[in-house]
Amino acid sequence: MSKPHITSAYDRDLEAVQAHLMKMGGLVEAAIIDAANSLETRDEDLAEQVRRNDRQIDEMETRVNEEAARLIALRAPTAVDLRTVLTVMKISNNLERVGDYAKNMAKRTSVLVHMTPIEGSASDIRRMAKSVELMLKDALDAYIQRDGALAEDVRLRDREVDQMYNALFRQFLTYMMEDPRHITGCMHLHFIAKNIERMGDHVTSIAEQVIYLVTGEMPDDARPKGDKTPYMAEPRG
Numbered sequence: 001m002s003k004p005h006i007t008s009a010y011d012r013d014l015e016a017v018q019a020h021l022m023k024m025g026g027l028v029e030a031a032i033i034d035a036a037n038s039l040e041t042r043d044e045d046l047a048e049q050v051r052r053n054d055r056q057i058d059e060m061e062t063r064v065n066e067e068a069a070r071l072i073a074l075r076a077p078t079a080v081d082l083r084t085v086l087t088v089m090k091i092s093n094n095l096e097r098v099g100d101y102a103k104n105m106a107k108r109t110s111v112l113v114h115m116t117p118i119e120g121s122a123s124d125i126r127r128m129a130k131s132v133e134l135m136l137k138d139a140l141d142a143y144i145q146r147d148g149a150l151a152e153d154v155r156l157r158d159r160e161v162d163q164m165y166n167a168l169f170r171q172f173l174t175y176m177m178e179d180p181r182h183i184t185g186c187m188h189l190h191f192i193a194k195n196i197e198r199m200g201d202h203v204t205s206i207a208e209q210v211i212y213l214v215t216g217e218m219p220d221d222a223r224p225k226g227d228k229t230p231y232m233a234e235p236r237g
Contacts, residue, residue, distance in 0.1 A: 009075060010071070010075040010077060010081065013067070013070075013071045013074075013075060014071065014081075014084065014085070016067065017064060017067045017068050017071060017085070017088055018088065018144075020060060020063055020064050020067065021064050021088055021091060021092055021095075022140065022144070023060065024057060024060035024061065024064060024092060024095050025095055025136065025140045027053065027056060027057050027060065027099070028057060028095045028098050028099050028102070028136065029133050029136055029137060030053075031050055031053060031054065031057065031098075031099050031102035031103070032098070032102050032129050032132060032133045032136070032196075032199065033129065033130070033133055034046055034049065034050050034053075034102075034106075035047070035050045035102040035103075035105040035106045035109065035129065036105070036125060036126040036129035036130070036196075037126065038050060038106060038109050039105065039109045039112065039122050039125060039126070039192065040122040040123055040125075040126045042109075042112075042113045042117070043113075044109070044110055044113050047106040047107075047109040047110050047113075048106070048110065050102055050103060050105070050106035051103050051106045051107065054099050054100065054102070054103040057095070057096060057099035058096060058099070060092075061092045061093065061095065061096040064088065064089070064092040065089055065092060065093075068085050068086075068088050068089045068092075069089075071085055072085055083212075083213060083216075084213060087143075087209050087210070087212070087213045090205075090206075090209050091143065091206050091209055094202040094203070094205050094206050094209075095202075095206075097198075097202045098136065098199045098202050098203065101195040101196070101198055101199045101202075102195075102199070104191075104192075104195050105129075105192045105195050105196070108188045108189075108191060108192050109192075111188060112185060112188050112189070115184065115185045115188075116181075116182075116185065117185075118172075118175055118182060118185055118186060118189060121168070121171070121172070121186075121189050124164075124167075124168055124171070125168070125189065125192055125193055125196065127164070128161060128164040128165065128168070128193065128196050128197075129196050129199075131157070131160060131161055131164065131200075132161055132196055132199045132200050132203060135154050135157055135158070135161070135200065135203045135204075135207075136199075136203045136206070138150055138153070138154050139151060139154045139203050139206040139207045139210065140206070142154065142207065142210045143206070143209075143210045143213070146210075146213070146214050147210075147214075148210065148211050148214035148215055151207040151208070151210035151211045151214070152207070152211060152219070154203065154204065154206075154207040155204050155207045155208060155211070155219065158200045158201065158203070158204040161196070161197060161200035162197060162200070164193075165193050165194065165196070165197040168189075168190070168193040169190060169193065172186040172187075172189055172190050172193075173186075
């Protein structure tokens with residue numbers, strides 16, 4: 001007689017954790033768009049808001065992980081259910097990292113607003129950020145709907161983000177060679193573009209976790225990468 005009660009309690013706890021995960025995802029989606037918009041509109045206040053809001057994203061990750069760990073400890077989920085809970089924890093970690101990259105974008109925007117703008121660069125970066133934000137939205141929808149095909153579509157779209165990054169990298173190099181006065185600004189813009197490219201990688205990891213959740217297997221083919229530019233490391237912000 002106790003099993004239905006236990007199952008019901010597990011389902012109820014999982015729904016609560018998933019609700020917090022989706023709220024966290026919404027905050028991260030907003031951070032991506034707000035960070036890009038603050039750059040394009042040169043809105044230092046909006047950039048500062050993105051930086052402040054990152055604390056809420058971090059707190060949401062902690063809450064999701066604590067509740068997921070509590071669920072494992074108290075409900076002793078079956079193997080399939082355990083896979084779901086572990087997927088939630090991995091997704092929350094990737095969301096937190098995307099939020100960090102949005103915060104890093106906002107930090108650089110606060111510097112760039114005091115420099116001469118590089119023509120067309122902010123709108124190009126906004127388009128790249130929008131592509132990643134839509135990938136994230138679809139990846140989270142794929143999780144909720146247990147839609148492996150949608151998750152695979154997100155995974156393949158990461159290559160488009162890499163191609164956008166490559167184009168921006170070449171564009172910034174050209175600007176720097178044509179006018180050395182653009183070097184500092186272009187370096188900041190390059191790191192912003194790299195932040196967005198890394199966001200795409202983390203969103204792709206979310207999509208791969210959904211595929212694993214649905215099929216029981218990680219994708220067996222290498223992720224198609226389009227980023228062929230030299231890598232310049234940046235410390236985590």
